Amino acid sequence: MISCNAFRANLRPGSSEPELLEHLRHCDACLDHAVGVDPDFLFRSIGGEELVPPGGVEAFTHDVMQQLHVRTTENRLAHRVLSWPRRLAVAATIAAGITGAAVVWQHEQHAFVSVPPIAAVTPKPISHMAAATSLTTKPVVETYDSKNATIVEVPSEGANDVKVVMIFDDQLPADL
Amino acid sequence: MIPTNQTIEPDDRQLVETIRGGDPGAFEVLVRRKTSKVYSLCYRIIGNAEDAKDISQLVFIKLWENLEKYDPQYAFDTWLYRMVTNVAIDFMRNKQSRDNAVNSNLRLVKTSFDAEQGVVIQRKEVESVFNAVSSCLSPKQKTIFVMNQMDDMPSSEIAKVLGCRESTVRNHLFNARKLMQQQLKKQFPEYSRLWKEQQ
Numbered sequence: 001m002i003s004c005n006a007f008r009a010n011l012r013p014g015s016s017e018p019e020l021l022e023h024l025r026h027c028d029a030c031l032d033h034a035v036g037v038d039p040d041f042l043f044r045s046i047g048g049e050e051l052v053p054p055g056g057v058e059a060f061t062h063d064v065m066q067q068l069h070v071r072t073t074e075n076r077l078a079h080r081v082l083s084w085p086r087r088l089a090v091a092a093t094i095a096a097g098i099t100g101a102a103v104v105w106q107h108e109q110h111a112f113v114s115v116p117p118i119a120a121v122t123p124k125p126i127s128h129m130a131a132a133t134s135l136t137t138k139p140v141v142e143t144y145d146s147k148n149a150t151i152v153e154v155p156s157e158g159a160n161d162v163k164v165v166m167i168f169d170d171q172l173p174a175d176l
Numbered sequence: 177m178i179p180t181n182q183t184i185e186p187d188d189r190q191l192v193e194t195i196r197g198g199d200p201g202a203f204e205v206l207v208r209r210k211t212s213k214v215y216s217l218c219y220r221i222i223g224n225a226e227d228a229k230d231i232s233q234l235v236f237i238k239l240w241e242n243l244e245k246y247d248p249q250y251a252f253d254t255w256l257y258r259m260v261t262n263v264a265i266d267f268m269r270n271k272q273s274r275d276n277a278v279n280s281n282l283r284l285v286k287t288s289f290d291a292e293q294g295v296v297i298q299r300k301e302v303e304s305v306f307n308a309v310s311s312c313l314s315p316k317q318k319t320i321f322v323m324n325q326m327d328d329m330p331s332s333e334i335a336k337v338l339g340c341r342e343s344t345v346r347n348h349l350f351n352a353r354k355l356m357q358q359q360l361k362k363q364f365p366e367y368s369r370l371w372k373e374q375q
Contacts, residue, residue: 047326050212053229064236
């Protein structure tokens with residue numbers, strides 16, 4: 001540190017040379033003189049020195065590292081909870097949901113198909129027509145007489161209606 | 177060449193690279209190296225040891241969290257100071273709004289002072305005078321004043337830290353000095369008188 005004489009001789013308003021500032025910040029005797037030269041030196045005199053936090057640098061560093069450790073652990077734990085169990089659970093739930101929905105949908109499709117569809121009903125007239133054609137191939141029985149037969153006439157509504165009779169006979173040929 | 181046992185300390189950039197490489201021990205070295213710088217600046221801006229300690233710890237935690245964003249082509253201290261000033265200014269703004277709410281109904285009652293009596297400046301007292309007088313400054317003004325007058329940073333460097341123009345820094349400094357002189361006159365006429373007489 002420079003001497004008080006050197007300090008007082010060299011100090012000018014606004015001086016910021018490191019050796020002058022160092023003297024200003026350590027010499028109580030020269031403080032009044034410095035403020036007289038430049039009032040800004042009043043508050044400038046309390047700067048410069050590096051301060052130490054309460055408890056010292058080591059304790060401070062230890063606290064910071066501990067806080068970081070806690071934060072890092074918290075973050076890691078949070079990530080772990082999210083990663084394996086949750087991801088698996090979510091994946092399993094989604095898979096089960098999709099499978100269930102597919103099974104239900106398929107089941108419903110089958111049930112729908114088993115109900116006779118319109119297309120399945122339409123062949124009916126075809127079978128009727130087939131039956132009609134087969135009937136035409138059969139011999140038309142105009143008269144029938146048998147002692148064992150029971151003939152029942154179906155009542156008709158009009159005079160022009162075809163008369164239908166039902167014949168019950170054990171000896172009636174099968175193709176009739 | 178004679179081999180020496182002297183180990184070469186890595187500089188700040190090298191330390192940051194080591195930390196990025198996944199070595200938390202290097203961060204501990206960095207914290208130890210920068211604690212005094214960070215704490216001093218925080219203490220001078222905030223004016224309270226415990227608050228300054230808490231803010232300094234917060235700065236280092238933010239530093240750890242944002243280390244990936246540091247661009248090594250810029251000086252590490254500039255980036256660190258930017259973080260310190262941001263955290264400290266935020267704290268000051270919150271504190272000011274809280275203090276304003278509490279003190280809105282209070283008035284300064286000061287004992288009468290004999291302006292003619294002689295004054296010998298006590299260094300210890302200057303710190304409390306500064307804390308009282310600087311309370312009229314905005315957090316940014318105070319931060320700039322502290323960096324310039326107490327940390328001896330040139331206005332060009334402060335502009336880099338705060339990301340503003342040098343002229344803005346000089347304006348803030350000018351206004352801060354003016355406001356503090358007014359406050360000194362009001363609150364500490366003994367210093368004000370000394371100031372006037374010797375100007």
